[in-house]
Amino acid sequence: MMKENGRHISSVIERAAMSVRSVAAAMPVRDQMRQELVDAEAAQARGYFLPDEDERLRDVFVRYLSLRATLLEVVGSIQELIDQLDEAGEREEVWDDRLRAFIIGFLAAAMLMRAASFVVDLAAGRSVVRKKLDEAEPRFGIPAKSFTAVYKNLGSYRSMLRFLSALRFYELHAEDIAALGRDQHMKGLIELLDEESKYFQNSKQAYLRRKLHYRLHSFKRRHVSGYKKVMFQLLKLSGRVVSEMRQPFVKAHGQGKRVTVDVLAEIKPLLRAGDVLITRHDDAMSNLFLPGYWPHAALYIGDAQERSELGVQLSGAGPLRAEECHFLEAKKDGVLLRRIEETLNVDAFMVLRPMLEQEQRAQALSRGLTHEGKLYDFMFDFRVADRLACTEVIYRTYHGIGELDQAVSFELRRHSGRPCISAEDLIEQAIGSGHFEKVADFGVEEDVVRIF
Numbered sequence: 001m002m003k004e005n006g007r008h009i010s011s012v013i014e015r016a017a018m019s020v021r022s023v024a025a026a027m028p029v030r031d032q033m034r035q036e037l038v039d040a041e042a043a044q045a046r047g048y049f050l051p052d053e054d055e056r057l058r059d060v061f062v063r064y065l066s067l068r069a070t071l072l073e074v075v076g077s078i079q080e081l082i083d084q085l086d087e088a089g090e091r092e093e094v095w096d097d098r099l100r101a102f103i104i105g106f107l108a109a110a111m112l113m114r115a116a117s118f119v120v121d122l123a124a125g126r127s128v129v130r131k132k133l134d135e136a137e138p139r140f141g142i143p144a145k146s147f148t149a150v151y152k153n154l155g156s157y158r159s160m161l162r163f164l165s166a167l168r169f170y171e172l173h174a175e176d177i178a179a180l181g182r183d184q185h186m187k188g189l190i191e192l193l194d195e196e197s198k199y200f201q202n203s204k205q206a207y208l209r210r211k212l213h214y215r216l217h218s219f220k221r222r223h224v225s226g227y228k229k230v231m232f233q234l235l236k237l238s239g240r241v242v243s244e245m246r247q248p249f250v251k252a253h254g255q256g257k258r259v260t261v262d263v264l265a266e267i268k269p270l271l272r273a274g275d276v277l278i279t280r281h282d283d284a285m286s287n288l289f290l291p292g293y294w295p296h297a298a299l300y301i302g303d304a305q306e307r308s309e310l311g312v313q314l315s316g317a318g319p320l321r322a323e324e325c326h327f328l329e330a331k332k333d334g335v336l337l338r339r340i341e342e343t344l345n346v347d348a349f350m351v352l353r354p355m356l357e358q359e360q361r362a363q364a365l366s367r368g369l370t371h372e373g374k375l376y377d378f379m380f381d382f383r384v385a386d387r388l389a390c391t392e393v394i395y396r397t398y399h400g401i402g403e404l405d406q407a408v409s410f411e412l413r414r415h416s417g418r419p420c421i422s423a424e425d426l427i428e429q430a431i432g433s434g435h436f437e438k439v440a441d442f443g444v445e446e447d448v449v450r451i452f
Contacts, residue, residue, distance in 0.1 A: 009097055011319040012081050015333035016104045017185045018375060019074050020111070022332060022387065023067045024192050026378030027115050028060055036060055036122065044126045054132065059416040061133055064119055065142065067378055070332045071108045078105045099176055103189055106166050110196050113163060116150050123147065258282070258347040258443050266449050268340060270440055271351065273302025273310060274361040276394050276430065277327070277343065278350040278423055280443070292424035294350065297391045298329035298343050299368055310362040315372060328368055330390045335374045348443030352427070352436045354408070360401050368397030380420040382412050391421045398435075408435045 039053040049057065078101050085094055085101065123130040133147035170177065170193075177193075180186040277298045301307065304323045307314070314322055314337065326340040354361060377387035382395060398408045410429050412419035421429070430436035442449045 007319050009081065009084065012077055013097070013100050013104065014185050014319070015336070016074050016077050016081075017100075017189055018334035019070060019332040020104055020107055021188050021192070022334065022376040022378060023070055024111065025375070025387065026063065026067055027111060028064055028118050033060065033118075033122070040122060040126050040129050043132075044128045047128060049128065049132055056417070057129070057132060058137065060122075061119065061147075062137070062142070062416070063378070064115055065146065067115065068112060070378075071112050073332065074108050075105055078108075095176075096180065099173065099180060100183070100186060102166075102169070103177060103180070103186060103193065106170060107189055107193055107196070109163060109166065110193075114196065116153070119147070120151050123151075257345055258447050259344050259349065263442060263447075263449060264340065264344055267344070267349075267351075267440065267442065270451070271300050271302075272353065273300060273306045273312070274354050274356070274365055275300040275439075276352040276354070276426075276436065278352065278427060279344070279346040280348040282347040292422060294423040294427060297394050297423050297426055298327045298338075299365075299393055299397055300326065301328050301337075301365055301369065302326070307365075310358065310365065312362055312365045312369070315369060328372060328393060330374075330376055330388050330393050332376050334376055335371050335388050335393060337372060348441070350427070350441040350444070351439045352430050353439045354398060354401075354436050355434070356402065356408075364397050364401045367401075368393060371396060379418065380415065381418050382420045389420065391423055391426050394426060395421055402435075409433065 043049040136144040181190045278294045279296045325337040327338045327343040375387045377389045
């Protein structure tokens with residue numbers, strides 16, 4: 001039981017760490033936003049935004065809100081982990097796990113505040129920008145006054161006091177935190193913390209001038225007690241942010257996913273290695289920032305027996321055993337092998353099947369599995385392959401598979417100025433090309449599995 005619990009803690013930390021690393025690469029950075037700053041100045045001077053300027057500004061804000069939602073989900077997973085670690089009491093052997101959780105939560109909070117500062121600074125002294133960002137955007141489900149909510153939280157006295165409490169804890173335990181740099185999952189995060197240090201100091205100096213007083217000397221004497229106080233403050237801070245902007249309620253409180261255990265039992269025998277699953281969560285925050293009804297895709301890699309028959313090998317299963325791996329799926333925590341119970345913990349799905357020979361399916365799956373372990377691509381730029389979005393896993397698995405004159409082919413389309421393929425694009429091109437067929441769906445017109 002303890003071994004299984006240890007695997008779970010390790011898995012939560014690894015996934016949360018990958019999520020934060022993925023977000024870090026896509027966060028808006030001042031040096032990369034020169035065009036948006038030029039647009040803001042021009043719009044302020046004339047009193048309104050031109051359509052192309054509007055789209056560029058909206059793209060930055062939508063990306064920020066999407067990344068913000070991901071960081072808040074990370075904090076939520078850390079909150080659950082903290083509750084589990086608290087059950088272990090104050091034993092020293094769980095101190096490293098507590099520190100790992102702190103690093104992830106603290107870094108997520110720091111990134112949230114830094115990115116919010118950039119967005120607020122973009123609107124500073126520019127009433128036209130502020131009003132534009134406070135407009136509702138029905139295309140992405142963004143409510144009115146979203147910028148005001150971000151601005152209000154960033155300027156909160158209590159929010160900064162909590163952040164400074166965490167900063168003090170970070171400084172007092174710098175040696176213990178640095179020692180975790182030998183951990184492969186923590187190394188990248190500690191490097192990101194080092195990069196954030198300039199922002200930490202600027203924030204600290206600005207708020208110290210306002211004579212904020214706090215008493216944290218007890219952390220040195222009782223680090224576990226101090227840890228609990230700091231994590232409470234950090235999670236309370238992030239929880240406050242969640243309450244100010246969340247997905248509108250689309251289902252009753254406590255209502256589970258529409259894909260039940262019985263639905264899983266019905267669909268699993270119908271799946272075949274190589275199938276593409278298009279999925280949807282009715283109330284997912286990510287739905288707010290993606291076009292169309294279908295937002296997500298995953299690759300079914302079959303069970304262990306089917307992979308053996310195809311001659312497809314797993315290079316690594318992470319914390320999962322080979323027999324537990326059914327999908328290769330890119331989510332905020334990276335491109336990982338996942339159980340069917342995780343991937344299909346959704347409200348609706350569609351099954352697309354490649355019209356390929358067995359050898360070609362095996363070739364495609366083997367190619368796709370080489371991407372396992374990569375970070376998630378929040379920039380949705382399909383021109384590079386070091387980070388992958390969900391549909392890019394499908395794109396890089398199947399594009400070019402088959403005879404030269406009849407090979408599977410996908411066309412990249414520009415969304416928010418970047419060449420990529422949305423889930424809606426994927427469905428249209430896969431079926432329209434004749435290389436894939438729709439074999440089943442669930443939750444589209446009613447909650448039944450339909451076979452085609």
